[in-house]
Amino acid sequence: MTHIYDNNLKFLLTLNYNYEDFIKEPAKYYPEWQTSYYATQEKYEHPIFDSESSTIREMNKYEKFKAGLYELAYNEVEHKGDILTLETGQYVNEAGELITIPKLEGTRVEWNWETHTWEEKATMLEIIQAQYAEYDGMDTYSTVEEMKRINPAMAEEFVNMLIELRQMAYSLEGTVETQAVGYTTLPIPKPSKSLEKYLEMRKIVKLGKNN
Structure with missing residues (x-):
């Protein structure tokens, strides 16, 4: 043909x-x-x-774009005579430089393509449930007894923290709480440095047994 x-x-x-x-x-x-x-x-x-x-x-994609035959996708920008496909966490500044913003730690963190920022989209209930899930399998009699032998105050802190997390989750489950955590002011209990170090050690030991 x-x-x-x-x-x-x-x-x-x-x-x-x-x-x-x-x-x-x-x-x-x-x-x-x-x-x-x-x-x-x-x-x-x-x-x-x-x-x-x-x-x-x-025509290639860029030529179609310049001719008005192609519309850029949400993660595409015109950059140095071509079309650049951005990864989440990236944007091109006014100087034409490609900037990459490291992802924030969180439960359901999403990239805002318009403001070029990471945003926590999880609700307060999701945050609490995620934090409680981190200690899944550690809320046992033997774990608490081991903590008491190492540091009685740490064991008491651990138990109180789990109780507080459970109570917060119970109270929120009975509501229609759907706002992202950024719009709430409820203080979420966090472990102290010593308790956090111990819990991380327990995670490593548990992970090793599963491998």
Whole structure:
């Protein structure tokens, strides 16, 4: 098959002729042929003249964008003569520099493509449930007794923290609390440095047993 375009890159017609045969004697197969016309093996939806090859080809994404034929996706930007696909946490500043913002720690952190910031989208209930889940399997008699032998105050802190988390979760489950945590002011209990270190050690030991 051979596809014919005029000098303005307007598609004219498709001929049922072998392309290699056609380009040798185009006027033989197409009497209306003009030297300013183009013949191609492939049919192009958005043809453009390529000065390097002196022929036509399909526009690339950037060329379609500049011609108003392509709309940038939410994570695409025009950058240095091309279209750059951004990863979450990236944006291009006014100076044309690609900036990457490390993801914040959180329960359900999402990237805001408009403000170029990470935002916690989890509700207060989700935050509390996620934190309580971190201690899953540690709320046992043996664990608390082990803590008491190491540091009685640490064991008391651990038990009180779990009780407080459970009470907060129970109270929120009975509501229609759907706002993101950024809009709430409830203080969430956090472990002290010594308790946090112990809990991390327990996680490592538990992980080792599962491997």
